Amino acid sequence: xxxxxxxxxxxxxxxxxxxxxxxxxxxxxxxxxxxxxxxxxxxxxxxxxxxxxxxxxxxxxxxxxxxxxxxxxxxxxxxxxxxxxxxxxxxxxxxxxxxxxxxxxxxxxxxxxxxxxxxxxxxxxxxxxxxxxxxxxxxxxxxxxxxxxxxxxxxxxxxxxxxxxxxxxxxxxxxxxxxxxxxxxxxxxxxxxxxxxxxxxxxxxxxxxxxxxxxxxxxxxxxxxxxxxxxxxxxxxxxxxxxxxxxxxxxxxxxxxxxxxxxxxxxxxxxxxxxxxxxxxxxxxxxxxxxxxxxxxxxxxxxxxxxxxxxxxxxxxxxxxxxxxxxxxxxxxxxxxxxxxxxxxxxxxxxxx
Numbered sequence: 240x241x242x243x244x245x246x247x248x249x250x251x252x253x254x255x256x257x258x259x260x261x262x263x264x265x266x267x268x269x270x271x272x273x274x275x276x277x278x279x280x281x282x283x284x285x286x287x288x289x290x291x292x293x294x295x296x297x298x299x300x301x302x303x304x305x306x307x308x309x310x311x312x313x314x315x316x317x318x319x320x321x322x323x324x325x326x327x328x329x330x331x332x333x334x335x336x337x338x339x340x341x342x343x344x345x346x347x348x349x350x351x352x353x354x355x356x357x358x359x360x361x362x363x364x365x366x367x368x369x370x371x372x373x374x375x376x377x378x379x380x381x382x383x384x385x386x387x388x389x390x391x392x393x394x395x396x397x398x399x400x401x402x403x404x405x406x407x408x409x410x411x412x413x414x415x416x417x418x419x420x421x422x423x424x425x426x427x428x429x430x431x432x433x434x435x436x437x438x439x440x441x442x443x444x445x446x447x448x449x450x451x452x453x454x455x456x457x458x459x460x461x462x463x464x465x466x467x468x469x470x471x472x473x474x475x476x477x478x479x480x481x482x483x484x485x486x487x488x489x490x491x492x493x494x495x496x497x498x499x500x501x502x503x504x505x506x507x508x509x510x511x512x513x514x515x516x517x518x519x520x521x522x523x524x525x526x527x528x529x530x531x532x533x534x535x536x537x538x539x540x541x542x543x544x545x546x547x548x549x550x551x552x553x554x555x556x557x558x559x560x561x562x563x564x565x566x567x568x569x570x571x572x573x574x575x576x577x578x579x580x581x582x583x584x585x586x587x588x589x590x591x592x
Contacts, residue, residue: 259516261523267299269533270562276537277544277554301429301500307354308433320589321358328355339534341541346405348415356423357430376431383425384494394491460502522569528580
């Protein structure tokens with residue numbers, strides 16, 4: 240399972256680098272939400288610090304979804320278990336929304352509801368494509384990029400308030416599938432990337448081919464990122480920004496962002512797979528719990544930057560300290576309360592099914 244111990248339902252052996260990858264992903268998500276809460280960058284920034292925070296933060300959700308794709312195709316869940324898991328994730332999304340009203344509306348679709356959809360759809364999509372001898376990742380990227388190029392308005396033209404809106408069933412459905420913060424289109428690309436990595440690593444005959452693919456993708460991706468970055472500076476235009484007119488945009492996720500994020504995910508995956516970074520392991524073991532819980536302190540302290548008149552440097556330091564604090568917190572949590580977490584609850588309920 241994507242947040243648990245698994246390769247399959249029966250395995251109990253943990254994979255250190257996968258736990259560390261989950262830890263890195265959830266810490267990046269914490270950093271993104273802390274930065275959005277205390278907002279060290281009130282205006283459009285072009286500083287190195289802004290690019291570092293935005294760049295690393297921009298990889299949080301892609302890495303999370305890639306890891307989810309890696310896990311869900313290895314879990315071999317029954318339809319009943321997948322249905323329960325999807326309902327659990329949709330419920331968790333609503334819980335997150337209620338604990339962070341300064342960011343979301345009660346029924347705003349987000350990364351957890353995206354994972355709920357993927358729980359139901361991804362195994363079916365991958366299986367059907369293979370039966371038809373279609374390469375899932377390459378064909379989906381080609382289709383999505385084509386649609387984005389010819390019909391860019393399909394991902395919505397509104398700002399943040401429109402992408403988190405929940406004022407009607409139609410709006411919620413549109414934001415869930417196309418126009419929200421993490422809609423199924425085009426974020427399914429990252430889940431398929433994870434599924435592709437999972438398949439290659441479980442099939443020794445494909446490992447060498449996968450390594451060649453990874454190296455080629457990294458080289459092409461880095462060349463693309465560097466070229467667009469240099470050109471944007473020559474033209475004095477924004478290279479990357481969550482919502483502004485830039486080469487890479489997160490809301491909506493445009494083709495340039497997907498290429499850059501895929502490159503970043505592969506870089507992080509390759510690095511952590513090699514060095515493992517076991518100090519992140521405990522954070523990864525309860526990554527779902529941290530994701531759900533970390534919103535509570537942020538909601539309680541969401542106006543600290545205004546009350547205490549934090550400047551850019553103070554806000555940035557606060558974001559960094561809040562993010563890194565979850566590493567020792569997770570280690571202490573697992574030591575003192577190893578079974579008090581959402582991962583254990585989900586695992587026990589799934590076993591009962």
